[in-house]
Amino acid sequence: MPAQKILLYPHPVLKKFCNPVPAIDEEIRRLTEDLVDTMREGPGSVGVAAPQIGATLRLCVVDVSASRLGRENNHGLLVMINPEIVHREGATIGREGCMSVPDYTGDVERATAVTVRFLDGEGTPREVEASGFEAIAIQHEMDHLDGILFLDRIVSLKTGLFRRKSYR
Amino acid sequence: MTRKDSLAHFAVTVVGKDRPGIVAGATGVLYRLGCNIEDSSSTMLGGEFSMILIVSHAKPFTKGRLLDEFRGLSDEMGLSVSVRPLTRGEAEYRAPEGELCMVSVYGSDKPGIVYRVAQEFARRSINITDLNTKLIGTKEEPVYVMMLEAALPDGIAVEDVAALLDEIKKELNVEISVRSITPVSL
Numbered sequence: 001m002p003a004q005k006i007l008l009y010p011h012p013v014l015k016k017f018c019n020p021v022p023a024i025d026e027e028i029r030r031l032t033e034d035l036v037d038t039m040r041e042g043p044g045s046v047g048v049a050a051p052q053i054g055a056t057l058r059l060c061v062v063d064v065s066a067s068r069l070g071r072e073n074n075h076g077l078l079v080m081i082n083p084e085i086v087h088r089e090g091a092t093i094g095r096e097g098c099m100s101v102p103d104y105t106g107d108v109e110r111a112t113a114v115t116v117r118f119l120d121g122e123g124t125p126r127e128v129e130a131s132g133f134e135a136i137a138i139q140h141e142m143d144h145l146d147g148i149l150f151l152d153r154i155v156s157l158k159t160g161l162f163r164r165k166s167y168r
Numbered sequence: 169m170t171r172k173d174s175l176a177h178f179a180v181t182v183v184g185k186d187r188p189g190i191v192a193g194a195t196g197v198l199y200r201l202g203c204n205i206e207d208s209s210s211t212m213l214g215g216e217f218s219m220i221l222i223v224s225h226a227k228p229f230t231k232g233r234l235l236d237e238f239r240g241l242s243d244e245m246g247l248s249v250s251v252r253p254l255t256r257g258e259a260e261y262r263a264p265e266g267e268l269c270m271v272s273v274y275g276s277d278k279p280g281i282v283y284r285v286a287q288e289f290a291r292r293s294i295n296i297t298d299l300n301t302k303l304i305g306t307k308e309e310p311v312y313v314m315m316l317e318a319a320l321p322d323g324i325a326v327e328d329v330a331a332l333l334d335e336i337k338k339e340l341n342v343e344i345s346v347r348s349i350t351p352v353s354l
Contacts, residue, residue, distance in 0.1 A: 045354075095349050136354075137354055
């Protein structure tokens with residue numbers, strides 16, 4: 001299956017709340033393959049969500065195993081259909097960028113660890129406890145399924161550290 | 169995908185005593201002229217509000233015209249306005265390549281904190297992309313804080329920067345920490 005073009009904001013699909021996948025049929029299998037191929041194609045990409053290639057369905061893929069930050073701590077390729085975060089803990093701020101919003105990065109707060117429940121590509125229910133970079137990637141990709149971009153989550157201007165001085 | 173081919177680009181700075189209405193005033197002038205604000209950063213420094221904007225205009229446009237249009241506002245609000253025309257290549261945004269690192273430097277205030285760090289970076293072609301400094305603490309014990317972001321050239325790692333700054337840390341008797349902030353691409 002070919003890698004698809006990543007849609008760029010302001011494409012309206014990126015701000016849509018996506019529908020649950022009703023059944024894992026041929027079309028969903030094809031979409032899953034497209035997502036994986038698109039992720040493999042993107043330079044340094046560690047995840048792609050269905051709306052990024054134009055499908056408003058709750059389906060995303062994540063694989064941080066080849067990245068410097070995720071190499072040591074990951075679950076390999078995760079195909080996540082109708083994913084739900086059932087537990088989150090901790091908080092960390094990190095700088096993120098997104099293939100759908102080129103040339104911009106921002107500091108975003110994420111849980112340090114998440115437990116996510118989903119159906120895998122075969123329709124088997126799975127539960128994964130992710131932490132570190134993998135947890136961040138999962139949260140970022142799952143945000144896409146709700147039409148949320150990292151721009152909606154930026155917590156501070158870069159200079160936020162300097163806002164508190166009173167001038168008297 | 170850019171508007172960078174438009175004919176006129178300017179770097180505009182607006183500085184004046186902070187109060188409500190400066191942003192509305194300055195951007196109102198630009199809006200009425202049909203200028204686009206392409207990039208901008210504004211902040212309060214001391215009691216001054218300062219704006220730096222890269223603006224463009226689709227038609228040929230002179231620096232004089234821009235300054236003329238700002239005159240009413242700058243007189244009324246006591247603002248200093250400067251305009252620098254940019255060549256096409258100058259207006260082009262280039263994302264920094266290589267690793268990005270964040271450096272915090274803080275300690276008792278003394279001359280040369282910014283200069284010494286910047287000098288060592290310049291010698292190694294480390295490109296400072298963002299820099300903030302602030303004087304905090306008390307009158308008796310002033311503390312200087314500097315936060316900067318820098319793009320490292322090929323061949324220089326974050327650890328190398330840390331080692332380099334370790335020397336300056338001793339020389340200036342300040343605290344320095346360095347960490348990678350290369351954005352994760354998702």
